[in-house]
Amino acid sequence: MKKRKLCIIVFFLFFFCGCKIKVDVIVDTKHNMEEIAYISMPIEYIEGYFSSLDEARRHYNEILSDQGKMGEKYSFSLSYKKDVAYGTIKKKRKLESGTVEGIETMLFKEVKQEKDSFSLIFSENISNYFSSDLEIDVDEDALLKEIELNIQFHNVVENNNSDSYDPRTNTYTWIITKDNLMRDIEFTITNEKRYDIIMAYLFKKYIDYILLGVLLIVIVIFGILIVRKSKRENAI
Numbered sequence: 001m002k003k004r005k006l007c008i009i010v011f012f013l014f015f016f017c018g019c020k021i022k023v024d025v026i027v028d029t030k031h032n033m034e035e036i037a038y039i040s041m042p043i044e045y046i047e048g049y050f051s052s053l054d055e056a057r058r059h060y061n062e063i064l065s066d067q068g069k070m071g072e073k074y075s076f077s078l079s080y081k082k083d084v085a086y087g088t089i090k091k092k093r094k095l096e097s098g099t100v101e102g103i104e105t106m107l108f109k110e111v112k113q114e115k116d117s118f119s120l121i122f123s124e125n126i127s128n129y130f131s132s133d134l135e136i137d138v139d140e141d142a143l144l145k146e147i148e149l150n151i152q153f154h155n156v157v158e159n160n161n162s163d164s165y166d167p168r169t170n171t172y173t174w175i176i177t178k179d180n181l182m183r184d185i186e187f188t189i190t191n192e193k194r195y196d197i198i199m200a201y202l203f204k205k206y207i208d209y210i211l212l213g214v215l216l217i218v219i220v221i222f223g224i225l226i227v228r229k230s231k232r233e234n235a236i
Contacts, residue, residue, distance in 0.1 A: 021144065025151040026201065029193055031095040039087040046078075046085045053078055053085070060087075117159065120185035122176075130178035147176040153189060154198050160187035170197045 026034045050056040057078045075090040097113035100123075109123040129144040151162075152171040161183070162172035174185055203210070 021146075022148045023150065025149070026154075027095060027151060027189070028154045028201075029198070031189070033091075033093055033095045035089075035091040035093075037089040037091075039089075041085050041087070043080050043083050043085045046080070053080060116190065117188040118186070122181060122184065126176075127178070127181055130181070145177070149174040149176065149185065151185075151187070152197065153187075154194055154201065156190045156192040156194060158188050158190055161185070162187070170194050 022038045024036045024038070028034075046053060046056050050059065057076065060078070061076050075088075077088045079086050095111065095118065097111055099110055100108045107123060107126060108120050110121040112119040112121065150171050150173050152169055154170075157170070157172065160172055161174075163175050164173045165171070166173075172187065
């Protein structure tokens with residue numbers, strides 16, 4: 001177990017190397033969460049450990065799959081452009097009180113809930129990403145410098161401790177560094193819905209189906225017009 005846990009820490013150090021990680025979260029009206037973590041790193045870090053991107057992708061997909069709990073699923077993708085490799089981790093889960101399980105224990109250890117107020121408690125493991133006090137050889141330049149956590153809510157939020165807020169997208173942002181690891185992520189979700197955010201989310205989520213539906217309607221209308229025109233010409 002200890003060896004497995006160390007492997008997960010190395011995984012995060014490897015992918016969080018050299019700058020920051022950006023995590024985008026959407027919390028809908030039923031407190032369901034969609035999370036996407038974006039990581040970028042010099043491709044030399046990939047080439048130093050693996051013979052190809054496919055090998056790295058398979059390796060870390062296995063780690064994420066093994067760490068999933070209670071049927072929770074993780075999706076990991078890896079690509080590159082020029083000298084930079086890009087990794088993306090996607091996750092869906094319920095925002096609810098209790099101990100955090102699976103790969104997420106490397107960021108948070110617990111979710112506390114009191115009515116509609118939530119606190120996300122950081123895991124002690126997170127300090128490892130900002131520190132070289134591990135029994136592994138980690139380049140100081142490869143350590144994490146910053147985590148940017150963006151949470152967009154479909155409801156109005158109050159009593160939060162975020163660092164910034166975008167009212168246009170109803171997104172709250174927390175910047176986590178090695179100097180503020182002791183604080184929790186706190187917010188209270190009200191029952192008031194932001195219908196503009198919900199509609200924009202649904203449109204973006206189902207845009208492909210919407211376009212396909214519009215295309216089918218256009219084809220049907222065009223076909224009807226052709227049939228009608230053909231009938232008129234034959235009648236003459």
